[in-house]
Amino acid sequence: MILELQSPLDMHLHVRDAQMLRLVAPLSADSFAGAVIMPNLVPPVTSVDSVEAYRSRIMQAVGDNEHFKPYMTAFFKNYTESELLALKDHVFGLKLYPAGATTNSEGGVKGMDEAESTIRLMEEMGIPLLVHGESHGFVMDREEEFLSVYRHLAQKYPKLTISMEHITTASAVGLLDEFENLVATVTLQHLFITLDDVAGGMLKPHLFCKPIAKRPEDREALLEAALKAHPKLMFGSDSAPHPIHAKESCGCAAGVFTAPLALPKLAELFAKHDCIANLQAFVSDNACKIYGLTPPKTSVKLEDKPMSIPSSYEGFGQKVIPMDAGETISWSII
Amino acid sequence: MILELQSPLDMHLHVRDAQMLRLVAPLSADSFAGAVIMPNLVPPVTSVDSVEAYRSRIMQAVGDNEHFKPYMTAFFKNYTESELLALKDHVFGLKLYPAGATTNSEGGVKGMDEAESTIRLMEEMGIPLLVHGESHGFVMDREEEFLSVYRHLAQKYPKLTISMEHITTASAVGLLDEFENLVATVTLQHLFITLDDVAGGMLKPHLFCKPIAKRPEDREALLEAALKAHPKLMFGSDSAPHPIHAKESCGCAAGVFTAPLALPKLAELFAKHDCIANLQAFVSDNACKIYGLTPPKTSVKLEDKPMSIPSSYEGFGQKVIPMDAGETISWSII
Numbered sequence: 001m002i003l004e005l006q007s008p009l010d011m012h013l014h015v016r017d018a019q020m021l022r023l024v025a026p027l028s029a030d031s032f033a034g035a036v037i038m039p040n041l042v043p044p045v046t047s048v049d050s051v052e053a054y055r056s057r058i059m060q061a062v063g064d065n066e067h068f069k070p071y072m073t074a075f076f077k078n079y080t081e082s083e084l085l086a087l088k089d090h091v092f093g094l095k096l097y098p099a100g101a102t103t104n105s106e107g108g109v110k111g112m113d114e115a116e117s118t119i120r121l122m123e124e125m126g127i128p129l130l131v132h133g134e135s136h137g138f139v140m141d142r143e144e145e146f147l148s149v150y151r152h153l154a155q156k157y158p159k160l161t162i163s164m165e166h167i168t169t170a171s172a173v174g175l176l177d178e179f180e181n182l183v184a185t186v187t188l189q190h191l192f193i194t195l196d197d198v199a200g201g202m203l204k205p206h207l208f209c210k211p212i213a214k215r216p217e218d219r220e221a222l223l224e225a226a227l228k229a230h231p232k233l234m235f236g237s238d239s240a241p242h243p244i245h246a247k248e249s250c251g252c253a254a255g256v257f258t259a260p261l262a263l264p265k266l267a268e269l270f271a272k273h274d275c276i277a278n279l280q281a282f283v284s285d286n287a288c289k290i291y292g293l294t295p296p297k298t299s300v301k302l303e304d305k306p307m308s309i310p311s312s313y314e315g316f317g318q319k320v321i322p323m324d325a326g327e328t329i330s331w332s333i334i
Numbered sequence: 335m336i337l338e339l340q341s342p343l344d345m346h347l348h349v350r351d352a353q354m355l356r357l358v359a360p361l362s363a364d365s366f367a368g369a370v371i372m373p374n375l376v377p378p379v380t381s382v383d384s385v386e387a388y389r390s391r392i393m394q395a396v397g398d399n400e401h402f403k404p405y406m407t408a409f410f411k412n413y414t415e416s417e418l419l420a421l422k423d424h425v426f427g428l429k430l431y432p433a434g435a436t437t438n439s440e441g442g443v444k445g446m447d448e449a450e451s452t453i454r455l456m457e458e459m460g461i462p463l464l465v466h467g468e469s470h471g472f473v474m475d476r477e478e479e480f481l482s483v484y485r486h487l488a489q490k491y492p493k494l495t496i497s498m499e500h501i502t503t504a505s506a507v508g509l510l511d512e513f514e515n516l517v518a519t520v521t522l523q524h525l526f527i528t529l530d531d532v533a534g535g536m537l538k539p540h541l542f543c544k545p546i547a548k549r550p551e552d553r554e555a556l557l558e559a560a561l562k563a564h565p566k567l568m569f570g571s572d573s574a575p576h577p578i579h580a581k582e583s584c585g586c587a588a589g590v591f592t593a594p595l596a597l598p599k600l601a602e603l604f605a606k607h608d609c610i611a612n613l614q615a616f617v618s619d620n621a622c623k624i625y626g627l628t629p630p631k632t633s634v635k636l637e638d639k640p641m642s643i644p645s646s647y648e649g650f651g652q653k654v655i656p657m658d659a660g661e662t663i664s665w666s667i668i
Contacts, residue, residue, distance in 0.1 A: 138550055139534040140474070199533060199546055200473040202585035208537040216472055248583050250655065251536035321584065 002334070003267055003276060003302045007033035007295040008283040012130075012165055012185045012236025013259065014038045014103075015058060015070075019316035024241050025061035027260040027313065029068035031333065033284075034295040036071045036130070036236065039095055040104040044075035047083075051090045067298045073130060076109060078118050084125060092291075093128035093163070094118075098146075101134045102210040102254055103240065108132075112149055119153065123160035128291065129153070130163045133172075134211055140195075143169050143211050154179035161290070166190065166238045168211045170221035176232045183290050185236030186222050188258045188265055189323055194219050205252040206321050209240065227273050229281035234290065237262045241320040244312070248321075257322045261309050265324070267302045267331040300333060307332030336668070337601055337610060337636045341367035341629040342617040346464075346499055346519045346570025347593065348372045349392060349404075353650035358575050359395035361594040361647065363402035365667065367618075368629040370405045370464070370570065373429055374438040378409035381417075385424045401632045407464060410443060412452050418459060426625075427462035427497070428452075432480075435468045436544040436588055437574065442466075446483055453487065457494035462625065463487070464497045467506075468545055474529075477503050477545050488513035495624070500524065500572045502545045504555035510566045517624050519570030520556050522592045522599055523657055528553050539586040540655050543574065561607050563615035568624065571596050575654040578646070582655075591656045595643050599658070601636045601665040634667060641666030 013035040015025045028035050037058065039045035045054055051072045058070045074087055076096035096115065097108030109115050122129055135145035153162055164172055164184040176184055193213045198204050207213070225233050239262065240255025247253060258265070263283070270279045287293060311326045312319050347369040349359045362369050371392065373379035379388055385406045392404045408421055410430035421428075430449065431442030443449050456463055469479035487496055498506055498518040510518055527547045532538050541547070559567050573596065574589025581587060592599070597617070604613045621627060645660045646653050 138528065139530050140549070194472065196473050199542065202587060203537070203539055203542040204585060205537055205539070206584060208533065212533055215474070250540060250582055250659075251538060253536060325584075 001271070001304045003279070005263065005280055005283060005300045005302065007298050008263060008300055009033060009235070009287050009293070009295055010035040010237045010239070010259065010262065011234040011287050012036055012038065012187070012238045014040070014238070014240040014255065015061070016241060017041050017054075017057065020241055020243070020318050021057060022061045022316045023313060023318045023320065024239075024257075024259060025058055026063070028239070029062040029065050031260065031263045031300060033067060033298040034069035034071055034293070036092055037073060039073045039075040040097065040102075042104055044104070044107055045073070046075050046077055048086050048090050051087070067296045069296050071293075075107065076115065076118070076129070077107070078114065079121070081121055084118070084121050084127070088125050088127060091127070093130045094122060095130045095132070095165075097132045098134060098136065100136070101132050105132070119157060119160065123157040128161040128163060130165050132166075133164050139212055140214065143167065144171050147171055147175055150175060150182060151179070154182050157181070166211060166236060167222065168214045169218045173221045173225050176225070176230065183232045183234065185234050185238075186226055187236060187238040187256070188262045189213065189256045190219065191223050191226055191269060192219075192265075205247045206323060206325065207256060208252055208254055209238065209256045210254040226282055227270060227275040227278060229278035229286060231281070231286055232290070233282070234287040235262075235266070235283045244319045244321055257313075257320050260313065261322055261324065261329070263300060263302060264307055264329055264331040264333060268329050271304065271331065302331050303334050304330055305332050306330055335605070335638045337613070339597065339614055339617060339634045339636065341632050342597060342634055343367060343569070343621050343627070343629055344369040344571045344573070344593065344596070345568045345621050346370055346372065346521070346572045348374070348572070348574040348589065349395070350575060351375050351388075351391065354575055354577070354652050355391060356395045356650045357647060357652045357654065358573075358591075358593060359392055360397065362573070363396040363399050365594065365597045365634060367401060367632040368403035368405055368627070370426055371407060373407045373409040374431065374436075376438055378438070378441055379407070380409050380411055382420050382424050385421070401630045403630050405627075409441065410449065410452070410463070411441070412448065413455070415455055418452070418455050418461070422459050422461060425461070427464045428456060429464045429466070429499075431466045432468060432470065434470070435466050439466070453491060453494065457491040462495040462497060464499050466500075467498050473546055474548065477501065478505050481505055481509055484509060484516060485513070488516045491515070500545060500570060501556065502548045503552045507555045507559050510559070510564065517566045517568065519568045519572075520560055521570065521572040521590070522596045523547065523590045524553065525557050525560055525603060526553075526599075539581045540657060540659065541590060542586055542588055543572065543590045544588040560616055561604060561609040561612060563612035563620060565615070565620055566624070567616070568621040569596075569600070569617045578653045578655055591647075591654050594647065595656055595658065595663070597634060597636060598641055598663055598665040598667060602663050605638065605665065636665050637668050638664055639666050640664055
């Protein structure tokens with residue numbers, strides 16, 4: 001069986017910078033027509049200049065491949081009206097991190113109150129707000145506790161498109177149907193794993209990410225929504241490479257590297273559940289409709305022939321271990 | 335301030351075997367007058383001969399120190415009456431593991447039904463049953479799901495002393511007051527950490543253990559019971575050394591190494607909560623009363639002077655990272 005996907009999009013991607021960027025960006029460009037690029041560099045991306053410089057470095061890393069479009073974001077902070085007006089045509093959206101919630105988010109928002117003047121301007125200018133939605137509470141409760149913030153923002157700013165990034169709970173899935181202006185992305189790993197896979201047997205650093213994988217009933221709800229291509233749910237891998245020494249160590253960084261295997265894994269998953277016809281919407285059409293995107297016209301062919309996931313991806317002095325390293329899956333990119 | 339503890343006991347200890355045994359057993363003997371020794375070697379300890387051979391290796395490792403007594407256990411399996419009669423005077427109790435629940439437990443019990451003929455004999459012979467009480471369910475629910483087994487056994491075998499080993503939940507603490515013949519141990523780490531410490535920031539392999547650390551309200555309940563020296567709760571470190579390569583790797587083994595720092599950390603904790611007078615009961619008297627033990631008469635003096643926890647313990651070709659490696663605590667052994 002052969003499946004042809006038109007212009008697949010990764011709506012949440014970390015490509016890092018420098019040598020790591022050179023290693024991982026081409027791996028995304030091999031699969032995807034475009035990707036929403038996270039701005040949590042050190043220092044974070046917060047100006048027209050830094051957005052455009054980062055875009056240039058990404059395009060250089062992918063060999064100026066015109067079939068791959070980076071949708072740039074800027075790191076949410078309190079911007080003035082003139083700063084936002086300047087940024088507006090250079091970014092896809094702003095990415096809001098609660099301070100300290102994940103990798104390189106120390107400069108994030110300390111309290112949501114302080115963020116609202118900028119959020120109001122974003123609504124007026126039609127700039128989407130992408131949110132890492134976690135409280136600072138107990139790790140298994142953080143997303144659930146943040147839902148009240150989404151409710152508040154969705155009600156108060158009805159014309160603002162708010163994306164709940166990398167949702168992990170059944171409650172967040174439920175919220176999609178409550179507010180017209182709330183949408184969401186879901187990662188590859190959260191369709192497959194629960195906390196059991198991270199910490200139920202051996203502890204698995206390469207499956208450790210933020211938000212952490214939750215309970216079986218949460219995974220079921222995410223999977224059900226993805227398989228039926230819920231029109232407000234988009235694929236966003238949150239593929240987040242770390243060098244191996246930052247993962248297999250006494251303090252392992254959060255992030256799962258999935259970009260090069262995401263489409264074959266998704267094809268295998270959707271085929272297994274007899275939902276292969278819905279994959280196009282999940283990995284591209286939903287996002288195009290929600291945001292009015294016109295990505296580069298590419299197509300990717302997948303086939304139900306086995307592929308081995310490499311034990312690592314190496315180059316430019318970097319070594320990254322992917323999810324399911326060394327395992328065989330039943331679909332591959334032709 | 336100086337605190338003198340009489341004959342402190344570690345009611346749940348892994349000393350492993352061979353070179354690791356030679357490294358870690360003396361570190362326990364430095365602090366404790368005795369320890370209940372877990373039998374999950376490869377192969378597990380299941381006969382008089384293997385119990386006595388293991389006891390000899392332990393005594394050799396501690397330099398035939400007469401101030402340290404290993405309370406040996408055998409691995410629970412279906413024993414015949416004559417096997418149990420032979421074992422009876424050589425062991426402190428039998429340790430029951432559900433198959434696959436933790437390190438080297440593959441030979442454990444597959445279903446509790448099959449275990450009951452041996453459990454009945456244990457009740458008749460007055461052999462305590464020590465249990466790793468976890469179901470095979472979702473990692474955060476495993477202990478809670480196992481409580482029904484404890485209830486069943488406690489009711490059906492009222493003269494059997496059943497120890498819920500290394501309890502981690504408020505529900506297990508509550509169960510102590512429901513059945514006279516149920517007692518419990520609690521580890522060092524579960525008085526200090528929750529899942530947040532393991533996976534809420536960076537992922538911390540050296541704090542990963544089974545049962546996994548639970549929610550803040552669980553830790554509070556354990557701490558409250560320990561601080562008041564609940565008469566049915568005993569200190570059992572579950573100190574479980576693994577070589578560093580088995581912890582900082584792509585699949586980290588479960589176990590926290592705490593034996594050499596347990597008493598200073600407990601003194602610091604009990605002093606901080608103005609409960610220092612209760613520490614003697616928690617680390618020795620409760621266990622002596624519950625089991626009628628008469629450990630070697632030793633005393634350990636602790637003082638509220640800072641000590642640095644080593645970044646590792648090394649020797650005999652082994653390297654083990656302790657809990658809180660490299661940190662300073664405010665109490666030390668004199």
